[in-house]
Amino acid sequence: xxxxxxxxxxxxxxxxxxxxxxxxxxxxxxxxxxxxxxxxxxxxxxxxxxxxxxxxxxxxxxxxxxxxxxxxxxxxxxxxxxxxxxxxxxxxxxxxxxxxxxxxxxxxxxxxxxxxxxxxxxxxxxxxxxxxxxxxxxxxxxxxxxxxxxxxxxxxxxxxxxxxxxxxxxxxxxx
Numbered sequence: 001x002x003x004x005x006x007x008x009x010x011x012x013x014x015x016x017x018x019x020x021x022x023x024x025x026x027x028x029x030x031x032x033x034x035x036x037x038x039x040x041x042x043x044x045x046x047x048x049x050x051x052x053x054x055x056x057x058x059x060x061x062x063x064x065x066x067x068x069x070x071x072x073x074x075x076x077x078x079x080x081x082x083x084x085x086x087x088x089x090x091x092x093x094x095x096x097x098x099x100x101x102x103x104x105x106x107x108x109x110x111x112x113x114x115x116x117x118x119x120x121x122x123x124x125x126x127x128x129x130x131x132x133x134x135x136x137x138x139x140x141x142x143x144x145x146x147x148x149x150x151x152x153x154x155x156x157x158x159x160x161x162x163x164x165x166x167x168x169x170x171x172x173x174x175x
Contacts, residue, residue, distance in 0.1 A: 001118035005045050005171060006108050006135065009056035009087075011127030012145060012164050013038055013078065021150030023127070025060060029073050034081065037165030042083040045168050051115055054078070054087040055107040057130065061091035086111060102126075103133030108140065125167045129154040143167040 009025075010016045015033045016023035026032045042052050054075075060066040068091065075087045088107035090100040100106035112119050124135025127145040132154035135142040142158040145167070161167045 004051040004117045004122040006124045008126035008131045041168035046083040051085040059093040102130040105138035108138040
């Protein structure tokens with residue numbers, strides 16, 4: 001069985017656009033800014049034998065605010081520039097009730113089946129309560145990048161960090 005680090009996209013890999021204390025996804029490839037330390041953190045995790053798998057909710061597709069082609073272009077850029085093994089996307093909104101939309105663990109469970117991942121030896125890194133809840137439901141250890149958003153906080157247990165770089169340092173210290 002393999003180990004993985006599951007990563008939220010916006011706020012972990014690339015900067016979120018914060019308005020009125022709430023995070024939003026970038027709306028174009030040009031607006032997408034990869035965060036400091038992400039390239040090195042992902043390369044270090046991969047070198048240590050971890051799979052790097054992005055699991056991202058993108059409900060702006062369901063609501064019509066973004067086209068799927070825009071999301072796909074963003075993900076092509078991320079795949080080209082970063083040490084990523086896969087990107088799982090849920091384009092549904094809360095009302096759709098699908099099993100892949102975080103806080104449900106569907107994307108993590110699907111990736112675990114596809115890649116032979118031991119979820120109990122894997123990690124989830126996110127910046128919102130939904131990310132941590134999905135990781136918990138899948139049986140992963142969880143890191144929460146706390147930006148102080150004006151929204152619900154995750155339920156324990158999780159480890160608070162300032163960045164993916166800090167989470168990767170801690171993960172590698174545990175390997």
